[in-house]
Amino acid sequence: MNQVRKYLVIGLVITAFAGGAFFMILAFQGPRGIPQRATVLPQPAPLPQFSLVDQSGAPFTRESFRGRWSLVFFGFTHCPDICPATLQQLAIARSRVLADGENEFPNIILISVDPERDTPEIMAGYVGHFGPGVTGVTGSLEELRKLTTALGIFFEKSGDENGSYSVDHAAVVIVINKSAEFHALFSAPHNVEHFVSDIPLITDST
Amino acid sequence: MGVLAVACSAPEGPPLTISNALVLEAPPGTQMSVGYMTLDNNSDQPIVIDRVTSPQFARIEMHETVIENDVARMASFPSLVIDPHSSVVFETGGKHLMMSGPVNQTEAGLPVTIEIHYDANGLLIIATTVRSREHVLDDSR
16 A cells, blocks of 8 residues: 555656646747747737838838738948848848748838938848848938838937947837738847747738 | 967967957948957956957947847947956947948958057957858857
């Protein structure tokens, strides 16, 4: 009888440990199917009307977002660090997600917060560096502000004593859904894994 | 990646060493490259980095990307103090070398030399190559 009780106690202890480990793993990984790094808006917000141009000089408006998911980063071509790094991370995520069997990946869109220097021609050369599926958008400050204000995107010119300037700007990646609505965002700092894990979950959720 | 580092003012061994030095290619039309590295102060005294130069670039500035409340701001700093037996890392999203005005095209694979001027008359020279962002930023590799 003591032998039976001994095995019963050992069995209970093992079961308790296994159960605890299972729940710890679940707690660590989070529920499947829910983005872990992106913030998804409870209610998507429609974009306002605006009129910009893409790298070929063609109109780029709210309607340009319709029909396909988009990942939007506001930056500028003279930005040496975070702008090219973020675009490259998105481009790498695109390659990996498509290689993993997804049929499509959102458009990657750089919208310039430095339209003074970023002409469509400059944008064309720049976004081409990051491979296919990357669009460059620029235009007037007035039209740009229509979009940035609606999305809560900050940007501000910052000069130095040498006469050159930089632009402080929001570092988030905005997710726009197929209905041209602000759907989700990724906060900085970014890395490829965050995009690879969460983007298919976001785009498959609707 | 081949990296050659030469300290020119170190009678008893290099007080300043560098590792993981890399220069990323400039996207077309920008003439703006970026450099990353780790600087180690191996000495018992603080080391002041006065400036950074390169024969391949007209101008190099030490910058730092600071992200606060999801806003990225870029601040330049004219010099940098490295505490004794400490390291300073230049990396994506943090301190970096803003390298502008390339003498020639900065394509991946081309050689580039970085000259670290420190403590008024110290000089550390690094020979490395320009690399593509794709290989450096893929954190799965």
